[in-house]
Amino acid sequence: MVRLNELVSWSNNLLQVDEYQDYCPNGLQVEGRAEVRRLISGVTASLALIEAAAAAGADALLVHHGWFWNGEDARVVGMKQRRLKRLLESGISLLAYHLPLDGHAELGNNTRLGRVLGFTTEGRFGKGPGGGMAVFATLPQPMSGTELAAHIGQRLGRVPLHVSGGDRPLRRVGWCSGAAQGWIDQAAALGLDGFISGEVSESTVHAARELGIDYFAAGHHATERYGVQALGDHLAGKFAIDHQFVEIENPA
Ligand SMILES: [Zn+2]
Known part of the structure; x- marks a missing residue:
């Protein structure tokens, strides 16, 4: 008690x-x-x-x-x-x-989502203390966008919406749970090959294609x-x- x-x-x-x-x-x-x-x-x-x-x-x-x-x-x-x-x-x-629960370095949604996906956080970006709430990692091995979508679907039990940003292997990806699709610009500016969040906006699809970054909407609930x-x-x-x-x- x-x-x-x-x-x-x-x-x-x-x-x-x-x-x-x-x-x-x-x-x-x-x-x-x-x-x-x-x-x-x-x-x-x-x-x-x-x-x-x-x-x-x-x-x-x-x-x-x-x-x-x-x-x-x-x-x-x-x-x-x-x-x-x-x-x-x-x-x-x-x-x-x-x-505060999205951003916490040990217990937070983004750190824990990384563990579920099998990715080790290398750095942070976006808004928030300690370098930002969003995180990025180098994938254990390069994957195609289709392969990463399948991996996310298998780990989260929900097939993500995937928008291709180009036909090349993905090496470094970022993620931020919930409705962080607006941070795709920052993810692209960091040179990441892919970005995972929960939700998608109509404009996210164009941003992914034009910025050359794969986008994965893996579910607001599922990522949190x-x-x-x-x-x-x-x-x-x-x-x-x-x-x-x-x-x-x-x-x-
Ligand atoms: Zn949320």
């Missing part, structure tokens, strides 16, 4: 939340029970995840996508009311870590499943609490 306050302050320090300019509050978003024995983690604080956490007897829910985004309607009505009501009724605390699991496992070990990741399937 750990006090909620202790769990939150440990996590906030570990993830250096004050170093990031984010679009949502990081850390404790909704306060529930004062003590935590069972932690459930998931990618997004959807109603389905809250229901699963309540059914599992969770004291706290740890997510990458929490609530209270900049610019959203502040009123507690509709979908937001139903989510919040269910959470408060269950006494479950909501802890959310967004950009790993940081929250790593953080949950870390907290379970540190504080001797139960932790379980709940996958709410999402094709986007």
